[in-house]
Structure formats: C-alpha cells, structure tokens
Amino acid sequence: MTPSGTGAVIRTEGLRKAYGDIEAVAGLDLAVPAGEIFGFLGPNGAGKSTTISMLCTLSRPTSGRAEVAGHDIVREPAAVRRSIGLVFQETTLDRELTVEENLRFQADLFDMPRRTARDRIGHLLELVDLADRRNAMVRTLSGGMQRRLEIARGLLHSPRVLFLDEPTTGLDPQTRGAIWEYLLRLPREDGVTIFLTTHHLAEAEHCGRLAIMDNGKLLVEDTPALLKAVIASDLVEIRTGDDTAAAQAIRTRFGLDATASAAGLRFRVADGAAFVPRLCSELTVPIHSVTVTPPTLDDVFLHYTGRPIRDAGGPGPTLSAGPRR
Amino acid sequence: MTHADALPDLTPRPVAAVPAPPRRAAAARDLRTLRVLWRREMLRFVRNRVRIATSLVMPLLFLLILGSGLNSALDRPGAGAGAGPGSGDFRSYLFPGVLLMVVQGPAMTVGALIVWDRQAGFLRQMLVAPVRRGALLGGICLGGATSGAAYAVPMLLMAGVVGVPYGFHLLLALAxxxxxxxSFTVLGVLGAVCIRKPETFDIVMGLCAMPLLFLSGALFPVHQLPGWLNAAVVVNPLTYGVDALRRVIPGGTAWAGEDAGPQWWGWTPPVLLELAFLALLAVGALAVAARRFSRTD
Structure with a gap:
C-alpha cells in the first residue's frame, strides 16, 4: 500500500500504544484526506491525546505504523515534525516573551529563512487578529488571544497538518465560537489539513469528517451528516391535554413506545416531519405542541457506545429528566 | 517526491508556501538552535531586574558581614602581612567563594527552567520541533553560563572593597x-531531565548544592578535612573551579596557603588542567543529559 498519492495525509495501520497492561490505543486504522477538518471525538481517556502524541512523534507506538504527510512517524521523525504544526491542550507559550518573540522563537527552531519568517509572522498575526498585540507580553493576553497565538504559531512553518488537541478547552463559549471561526477559515485560506480532538459535540459538528473513539478503539468514522443518518430516527416530543391517554393511543395506533418526561411525551420515529400530520389526525386528545429533533451526535455516540458522552457544554441529552408523575 | 502529489492543488495559498529548508549542514542548524535558546535566556535575564538586584544581596552579606566577622575572629596572633599561610585577609580568601555563590543560583535556575517549561508545557513545543534535543540543552546551558557570569560582574567590580587589586586577572576570573x-547549569539541566516534578527537583537541587559548595573549598580550606570527606573534595568538580579561581585572583590563596588546593596523589594540577577537567566533566554530564532527554517513551 502506498500511503501517499491516495490523497490521505495521515494514515495509520494497526497503531497501538500500551502502558503496561493498559491499552491506551488499541489498533487504530485511519486515513485522513488532505484539506479536511478531521475530528476525533471521544470522552476523556478515550486515547485521543495518545494518538496525537504518536502522530507527532512525541511517543513511540507499541506496535503498528503510521505515516504523516508521507513520512513514517518512527523512521523519519524529523521529516514528520517539519510537516506538522501542533496546538496542545494546555498553553505552551513562553509567558515572559512577547507575541512576536514567541513566533520568532518557533521560526528559528524550524530553521525558517529570516525573511520568510517575517512575512509569515505578519500574515498570521493578521489572520488571527493579533497584529496590534505584536509587542505585548504573552502573559497580558486573554485566554482566547493566547489560543489564537498558539494556532498562529502552529501554522508558522506552513505545515501540511495542524494538530489541535482539545483546542477550546477552558475557553468560554463565546471565545470558543470565535476560535472556530478562525479554524474553519484555515483549510480554505492556508490549505492545511486540520486534525483535532474534542469531547464537545457542538465542535464535532464543524468537522468535515468525524471519527468516534472510545476505550482506545475507533468505533466509526464518517461525515457528521452520514453518522447521524445511521440513527435513522427523529426524536418527537409532544405536549397534550392528557399524556396518559395520548401515550395509550400512540401505542395502539402506531405501535410506538412513548415515555413521559418533563417536556411531555417523547418517542423516536423515522422521518419525524412526515409523521406529525398523521399523528395530529389520529389523536383525539388535544395537542398543545409538537417538537421534532433530528438525530444529534450525542445519539450517534450513544448508539455506538451505549452511553452518552459526558459533555456539559454540548446539546446534552435530557433523557434522564424523569417522569412527570 | 511523495511530498508533492499528496498535496492537493485546489487550495490556493495567500502567501508563497515556505520552501523546504535548504539542506544546510546539520551543524549550522544546531548552531541556530543553540543561538535561539541562548537568546531566549538573555531576554529573560535582562527582563528580570528585580532578581538581579536581590540575588546580589545574599553574597554581599556573606562577604561583608561573615567575611569581616570571621576575619577578626580568625585573626591569629603573630600573623603578619604576606608571611605565609594564615596571614592574608580572610575576605580576600572568601571572595572567590562568594563569586561562586553569586554564579550558582542563577545558573542552576536556568537549568531548572526545563522543569518549569515542562510544567508549563513550553517544553513540549520545543520537543516537537525538528531540532536535535542535545542542541536544545546546549543552548540552555550556554544561556546559563552567560547569565550566571553576568551576575558575577558587579561582584567582581567590588574586588577593591575586600582588598583584591583591580587588573587583567579579574577578566581571567570572569572567564x-x-x-x-x-557546569552549574549542566548540573541543573541533568537534574531537570531526570526529575519531572518541580517540588522534588527543588529539594534534590538544594540537597546537592550545599555539599558541593561546602566541599569545594569555596568558604573554608578543605585540605585538612578527614580522609573520607577529602575524597569527596577531590571528586567534587567545583573544587577545581574554586581552586582555579583562587589561583587566578591575587590574594586568593594567601590566607589558606598555596597547597590548600586539590591534590592528585600529592601532586597539584596546574590551573589549565583543573579547568580542562571541569569542562570535561560538564560536557560529559551534558552528553548524559542529552541522551536521556532524547529518549521518546
């Protein structure tokens, strides 16, 4: 198999990492197309960071192999490092240096020609809206600004792949949204492939492709839309004048099990939008409201792992809200 | 080239893509790594004015108060000026030791920076750069050498206060x-690559620094210590630094005598050999640190 030439910028085959008896990553087969925003979704401890660590040559796989930008991560670590940019989960800026000094430090480490470095620093500071903070000490920047600076630094040497490990952890929702504005621009404007990990479902929605990981294993990988299509049913919530009678009627007429919740009755049905008119004509109980929710990534995660992802920030499930009576 | 065909052309770039770095000699790249890490150290150094000031207070107190106090306490009857061992000014004797103390703190702090960089995550960023890790460590050590020596400059300027004449020898002392x-920075670096927790590191460094200093002859003559301690003196790399310093600075050896320095089987090595020995140990320790640092888990 020739990894390059097939359009995949990251390719892994049976990639495995074990710490003693614990398998952090248990045989990962992955192909990430170039120019994509590729999301790695999973709860904390799923093995996402370990995978990134191996792909970035910071740790050695126990077995299996992987190539990044056509270079083997074990045999050609230097070539891999030149082709990747990295934004870690935690801040890795030198707080005692200025914005520009941090970038110049990186440019020197990557042995960039001086003039190229200068042009590129100017361009990237514009891109992440930090041009006016060029000479500010990093410790005076807000959390969101520091993140943006880190993204700029990750892109400085024009990497083929930008790895982002939980890029918006610890940021408030507003800043998180702003960071995503920049991220979404990058593949378009900079031609870079973005590989990111997240446990935020709302963020996963932005990705072109999504891989769901749990317990070190890759469960499924597809576009968010196709992943959700697998669920093939919508969530319908109705409020009626008499929930008990309505639930009875839904069971006898349509053969569906409706559960009572704080929001009224809820049940799943394929093509919820088309079901609503039928429901209204068949039910004799007065209906106050009907809500149809298409499947979310939460449902997808639940479907593959049997449990909801822990995510306070995302459109979390309210299934456990409990019966009203 | 596998490089070109995997990159889709459909994504135009606003700036010219950075050309692949010219295939310069690995040595040139290492030099650039050394320089950038040294530069970072210098930037941090000049911005830390408060520390520069405070770090000078302690040795100054040592020199002026302890030195003067001991000088009068140790004033032996019958000791005339320039009449052999025990005759000089104790403060001139203490001067090289205090210089060493001035250098020790900042130099080891620079080595300790690795621990803090690791804690802060900055180290990971460096580790993922396509540079040799040995060059990273080398740059840090050169930075430590420079800032450590820079702290010594104001102290050297005070030579006259303790009766040490000004002259070219002070430049030699600086060298x-x-x-x-x-060497101190290498020691810090070696500790930092072996120990990951800042708390543990501080304790270990504190435990190492004291005996190293006391058994180096920096503060009192060590040639009359009991045998097992004397062995520690002879293997202590700092002993050679202190002794070289003493022999370079006029009056450094006067108080304790010429033969108070380290001896190899009764033979006193010349200053240059002492320095070469110290340099060899430092480079060796740096190589060990670089080896350890280069391991990926």
Missing amino acids: VLVLVAF
Missing part, C-alpha cells in the same frame, strides 16, 4: 566563572 556557571 573561569563562565565555565563554572556552565
């Missing part, structure tokens, strides 16, 4: 101090 500062 020795650069080497000593380098």
Whole structure:
C-alpha cells in the first residue's frame, strides 16, 4: 500500500500504544484526506491525546505504523515534525516573551529563512487578529488571544497538518465560537489539513469528517451528516391535554413506545416531519405542541457506545429528566 | 517526491508556501538552535531586574558581614602581612567563594527552567520541533553560563572593597566563572531531565548544592578535612573551579596557603588542567543529559 498519492495525509495501520497492561490505543486504522477538518471525538481517556502524541512523534507506538504527510512517524521523525504544526491542550507559550518573540522563537527552531519568517509572522498575526498585540507580553493576553497565538504559531512553518488537541478547552463559549471561526477559515485560506480532538459535540459538528473513539478503539468514522443518518430516527416530543391517554393511543395506533418526561411525551420515529400530520389526525386528545429533533451526535455516540458522552457544554441529552408523575 | 502529489492543488495559498529548508549542514542548524535558546535566556535575564538586584544581596552579606566577622575572629596572633599561610585577609580568601555563590543560583535556575517549561508545557513545543534535543540543552546551558557570569560582574567590580587589586586577572576570573556557571547549569539541566516534578527537583537541587559548595573549598580550606570527606573534595568538580579561581585572583590563596588546593596523589594540577577537567566533566554530564532527554517513551 502506498500511503501517499491516495490523497490521505495521515494514515495509520494497526497503531497501538500500551502502558503496561493498559491499552491506551488499541489498533487504530485511519486515513485522513488532505484539506479536511478531521475530528476525533471521544470522552476523556478515550486515547485521543495518545494518538496525537504518536502522530507527532512525541511517543513511540507499541506496535503498528503510521505515516504523516508521507513520512513514517518512527523512521523519519524529523521529516514528520517539519510537516506538522501542533496546538496542545494546555498553553505552551513562553509567558515572559512577547507575541512576536514567541513566533520568532518557533521560526528559528524550524530553521525558517529570516525573511520568510517575517512575512509569515505578519500574515498570521493578521489572520488571527493579533497584529496590534505584536509587542505585548504573552502573559497580558486573554485566554482566547493566547489560543489564537498558539494556532498562529502552529501554522508558522506552513505545515501540511495542524494538530489541535482539545483546542477550546477552558475557553468560554463565546471565545470558543470565535476560535472556530478562525479554524474553519484555515483549510480554505492556508490549505492545511486540520486534525483535532474534542469531547464537545457542538465542535464535532464543524468537522468535515468525524471519527468516534472510545476505550482506545475507533468505533466509526464518517461525515457528521452520514453518522447521524445511521440513527435513522427523529426524536418527537409532544405536549397534550392528557399524556396518559395520548401515550395509550400512540401505542395502539402506531405501535410506538412513548415515555413521559418533563417536556411531555417523547418517542423516536423515522422521518419525524412526515409523521406529525398523521399523528395530529389520529389523536383525539388535544395537542398543545409538537417538537421534532433530528438525530444529534450525542445519539450517534450513544448508539455506538451505549452511553452518552459526558459533555456539559454540548446539546446534552435530557433523557434522564424523569417522569412527570 | 511523495511530498508533492499528496498535496492537493485546489487550495490556493495567500502567501508563497515556505520552501523546504535548504539542506544546510546539520551543524549550522544546531548552531541556530543553540543561538535561539541562548537568546531566549538573555531576554529573560535582562527582563528580570528585580532578581538581579536581590540575588546580589545574599553574597554581599556573606562577604561583608561573615567575611569581616570571621576575619577578626580568625585573626591569629603573630600573623603578619604576606608571611605565609594564615596571614592574608580572610575576605580576600572568601571572595572567590562568594563569586561562586553569586554564579550558582542563577545558573542552576536556568537549568531548572526545563522543569518549569515542562510544567508549563513550553517544553513540549520545543520537543516537537525538528531540532536535535542535545542542541536544545546546549543552548540552555550556554544561556546559563552567560547569565550566571553576568551576575558575577558587579561582584567582581567590588574586588577593591575586600582588598583584591583591580587588573587583567579579574577578566581571567570572569572567564573561569563562565565555565563554572556552565557546569552549574549542566548540573541543573541533568537534574531537570531526570526529575519531572518541580517540588522534588527543588529539594534534590538544594540537597546537592550545599555539599558541593561546602566541599569545594569555596568558604573554608578543605585540605585538612578527614580522609573520607577529602575524597569527596577531590571528586567534587567545583573544587577545581574554586581552586582555579583562587589561583587566578591575587590574594586568593594567601590566607589558606598555596597547597590548600586539590591534590592528585600529592601532586597539584596546574590551573589549565583543573579547568580542562571541569569542562570535561560538564560536557560529559551534558552528553548524559542529552541522551536521556532524547529518549521518546
């Protein structure tokens, strides 16, 4: 198999990492197309960071192999490092240096020609809206600004792949949204492939492709839309004048099990939008409201792992809200 | 080239893509790594004015108060000026030791920076750069050598206060101090790559620094210590730094005598050999640290 030439910028085959008896990553087969925003979704401890660590040559796989930008991560670590940019989960800026000094430090480490470095620093500071903070000490920047600076630094040497490990952890929702504005621009404007990990479902929605990981294993990988299509049913919530009678009627007429919740009755049905008119004509109980929710990534995660992802920030499930009576 | 065909052309770039770095000699790249890490150290150094000031207070107190106090306490009857061992000014004797103390703190702090960089995550960023890790460590050590020696400059300027004449020898002393500062930084670096927790590191470094200093002859003559302690003196790299410093600075050896320095089987090595020995140990320790640092888990 020739990894390059097939359009995949990251390719892994049976990639495995074990710490003693614990398998952090248990045989990962992955192909990430170039120019994509590729999301790695999973709860904390799923093995996402370990995978990134191996792909970035910071740790050695126990077995299996992987190539990044056509270079083997074990045999050609230097070539891999030149082709990747990295934004870690935690801040890795030198707080005692200025914005520009941090970038110049990186440019020197990557042995960039001086003039190229200068042009590129100017361009990237514009891109992440930090041009006016060029000479500010990093410790005076807000959390969101520091993140943006880190993204700029990750892109400085024009990497083929930008790895982002939980890029918006610890940021408030507003800043998180702003960071995503920049991220979404990058593949378009900079031609870079973005590989990111997240446990935020709302963020996963932005990705072109999504891989769901749990317990070190890759469960499924597809576009968010196709992943959700697998669920093939919508969530319908109705409020009626008499929930008990309505639930009875839904069971006898349509053969569906409706559960009572704080929001009224809820049940799943394929093509919820088309079901609503039928429901209204068949039910004799007065209906106050009907809500149809298409499947979310939460449902997808639940479907593959049997449990909801822990995510306070995302459109979390309210299934456990409990019966009203 | 596998490089070109995997990159889709459909994504135009606003700036010219950075050309692949010219295939310069690996040595040139290492030099650039050394320089950038050294530069970072210098930037941090000049911005830390408060620390520069405070770090000078302690040795100054040592020199002026302890030195003067001991000088009068140790004033032996019958000791005339320039009449052999025990005759000189104790403060002139203490001067090289205090210089060493001035250098020690900042130099080891620079080595300790690795621990803090690791804690802060900055180290990971460096580790993922396509540079040799040995060059990273080397740059840090050169930075430590420079800033350590820089701390010694104001102290050297005070030579006259303790009766040490001004002259070219002070520049020589500075050169020795650069080497000593380098060694201290290497010691810090070696500790930092082996120990990951800042708390543990501080304790271990504190435990190492004290005996190293006391058994180096920096503060009192060590040639009359009991045998097992004397062995520690002879293997202590700092002993050679201190002794070289003493022999370079006029009056450094006067108080304790010429033969108070380290001896190899009764033979006193010349200053240059002492310095070479110290340099060799430092470079060796740096190589061990670089080896350890280069391991990926």
